[in-house]
Each structure stands twice: as C-alpha cells, then as structure tokens.
Amino acid sequence: MGLLVEGQWQDQWYDTASHGGRFVRESAGFRDWVEPSADARFPAAAGRYQLYVSLACPWAHRTLILRKLKGLETAIGVAIVDPYMGEWGWSFSDAPGAIPDPLYGLDHLFELYQKAAPNYTGRVTTPTLWDTHHETIVSNESADIVRMFNSAFDEVAAHPERDYYPAELRDEIDAVNERVYRDVNNGVYKAGFATTQSAYEDAFETLFATLDALDARLAERRYLAGSRVTEADWRLLVTLVRFDVVYVGHFKCNLRRIADYPHLSGYLRELYQMPGIAETTNFDHIKQHYYRSHGTINPTGIVPAGPALDLYAPHGREVLGPAV
Numbered sequence: 001m002g003l004l005v006e007g008q009w010q011d012q013w014y015d016t017a018s019h020g021g022r023f024v025r026e027s028a029g030f031r032d033w034v035e036p037s038a039d040a041r042f043p044a045a046a047g048r049y050q051l052y053v054s055l056a057c058p059w060a061h062r063t064l065i066l067r068k069l070k071g072l073e074t075a076i077g078v079a080i081v082d083p084y085m086g087e088w089g090w091s092f093s094d095a096p097g098a099i100p101d102p103l104y105g106l107d108h109l110f111e112l113y114q115k116a117a118p119n120y121t122g123r124v125t126t127p128t129l130w131d132t133h134h135e136t137i138v139s140n141e142s143a144d145i146v147r148m149f150n151s152a153f154d155e156v157a158a159h160p161e162r163d164y165y166p167a168e169l170r171d172e173i174d175a176v177n178e179r180v181y182r183d184v185n186n187g188v189y190k191a192g193f194a195t196t197q198s199a200y201e202d203a204f205e206t207l208f209a210t211l212d213a214l215d216a217r218l219a220e221r222r223y224l225a226g227s228r229v230t231e232a233d234w235r236l237l238v239t240l241v242r243f244d245v246v247y248v249g250h251f252k253c254n255l256r257r258i259a260d261y262p263h264l265s266g267y268l269r270e271l272y273q274m275p276g277i278a279e280t281t282n283f284d285h286i287k288q289h290y291y292r293s294h295g296t297i298n299p300t301g302i303v304p305a306g307p308a309l310d311l312y313a314p315h316g317r318e319v320l321g322p323a324v
C-alpha cells in the first residue's frame with residue numbers, strides 16, 4: 001500500500017492521524033472524459049480503451065457492472081490485478097481470476113501511472129481507464145467512468161437502449177447517490193479505517209442509520225429511484241454484496257448484517273440474480289484482498305472461511321411492482 005510522490009513509489013499507509021483518526025478519501029487525479037464525438041480528445045471507439053480493475057474493489061465493480069450491462073465487453077478490454085495489495089500497491093499476476101496487463105506486461109499498476117504522468121503525485125487506484133491511443137489515463141474516478149459507459153459508447157455497445165441515468169430521474173438519482181456514497185459506500189471504509197474509537201463510532205452510527213432508512217425505503221419501492229433499475233441501485237449493490245462477507249467482520253460494521261434486513265436482503269438478491277451481475281462478482285478476490293492486504297487491521301492475514309451465503313434464494317420483490 002502506498003502512493004506516488006513526484007513519480008516515485010512510496011510505501012505508506014493512509015494518514016488518519018492528521019484528521020483525528022478519521023479516514024478521508026482523496027479525490028481522483030485523472031478526471032477526463034470519453035465523448036461520443038470523433039473530434040474529442042478521447043473519442044468513444046471500440047478497442048481503444050482498457051479498464052484496469054481489482055475484482056475486490058467496490059468502485060471498480062460498479063464500472064464492470066455497467067460494462068457488462070451495456071454490452072461493452074468486446075469494445076473495452078479489462079486487466080484484473082492480483083487481489084493482494086502489498087508494499088508495491090496493486091500488482092499483476094497469474095492468480096486465479098486475475099488478468100495480467102495485456103498492453104505492456106507491467107508488474108505493478110503504479111507503472112501505468114508513471115507512463116501517463118512521470119511526475120504524478122497521488123494514489124494509484126482501481127478502476128483506471130486507459131487510452132491506448134494517447135497512452136494516458138482518461139480517468140480514475142469510477143463515478144465518471146460509470147457515466148461514460150452508460151452513454152458515451154452507445155455507438156459500439158451491444159445494448160445502447162439501456163439507460164441507467166435517465167434524464168427524468170437524474171435529480172432523484174443524484175440525491176440518493178450522495179447519501180449512499182457518503183454514508184454507505186465510503187461509510188464502511190470510514191468505520192474500517194478509523195484509528196480512534198470515536199471516529200469509528202461516528203461512522204458506524206451513520207452507516208446503520210442510513211441502512212435502516214434504505215431498508216424502509218425499499219419496503220415500499222422495488223428500486224431506489226423511479227420504478228426501474230438505475231445507476232443508484234448498482235452503486236448501492238457493490239457495497240451490499242461485500243457487506244456480510246467482509247465489512248461485518250473486517251471493518252467491524254456488525255450491528256446488523258444485510259441478511260438481517262428484510263428488504264435490503266431481498267433487494268440485494270434480486271440485483272445479484274439479474275443476468276450478468278454474478279459474473280462480475282468474485283467473492284474469493286473480495287475476501288483475499290481485504291483480509292490479507294490490511295495488515296494494521298488483520299495482522300495474521302487469516303481469511304475467514306465463512307460466511308455461508310445464499311444469494312440465489314427467492315428474492316420476493318415481485319410484490320412491489322414489475323421488474324423493468
């Protein structure tokens with residue numbers, strides 16, 4: 001675990017001490033956009049862009065889901081890092097489920113960042129969207145990559161008709177996203193990476209108050225925004241699917257499991273059972289990454305054998321309205 005400082009790799013853990021024991025996520029360093037226009041610096045095209053991901057990572061997972069649902073698998077290639085993130089950060093290997101870097105045969109993801117910007121200072125994160133033409137990083141912000149995959153590549157997508165950010169639902173989606181990001185997606189990290197009791201408890205209380213509110217919301221409606229599946233649902237799913245497997249134990253988010261929530265649990269199963277979603281989810285990478293990579297939290301590196309999950313049990317969500 002580390003970061004690049006003026007292009008040089010430095011092995012260091014997150015700095016929580018300067019924030020009163022709180023984990024503060026840094027902003028992404030690359031925020032360009034692929035656009036559906038031939039004149040753009042990054043024009044949408046098949047075979048030009050490459051997505052670097054960790055299957056453990058919830059932020060990468062949401063981009064993999066959009067890539068799958070939009071039918072962009074042949075248009076946008078993928079490299080998958082080894083689940084273990086050690087002193088050199090994310091690395092490539094031939095571990096089961098990993099895909100070594102097909103472009104340059106790199107050993108470590110930070111080398112890709114050095115290629116893009118030799119003096120880069122910042123974290124080296126997944127997902128990273130690489131442009132093979134300019135040989136640079138387009139973006140390492142998953143929220144933006146999700147939006148690009150949703151609409152910028154429609155000319156080359158197998159499912160251009162699918163829209164997970166429809167104009168009429170944008171305000172509602174944005175409002176849900178904001179809370180889900182702050183208190184749930186990032187909330188589990190704020191609890192898990194806290195280094196003071198009070199920082200942990202603050203994050204914990206907000207997280208479970210928000211999960212309670214989401215459970216109540218999903219008692220009455222099938223999906224988070226409107227009456228159809230949107231980006232907001234995929235953004236929540238990636239945290240829910242990791243929750244009972246790693247966040248309850250490893251990040252000490254243990255007031256309740258998702259399995260204990262009557263509505264969130266069925267909602268999780270429904271989304272997980274949708275075509276293509278299970279294929280984007282790798283529980284082995286998820287468990288291996290979190291339990292082995294965070295030595296300050298789990299020094300033995302022992303990966304729990306459980307829990308038993310049954311995400312294929314009937315979800316029972318039909319009672320709330322038709323699936324769209």
Ligand SMILES: N[C@@H](CCC(=O)N[C@@H](CS)C(=O)NCC(=O)O)C(=O)O
Pocket residue numbers: 001002003027028054056057058059060123124125126127140141142143
């Ligand atoms: N804002 C970024 C966050 C990505 C992120 O933090 N990814 C984690 C993996 S889950 C990572 O690569 N961490 C390495 C690090 O922080 O050094 C996004 O949503 O794309």
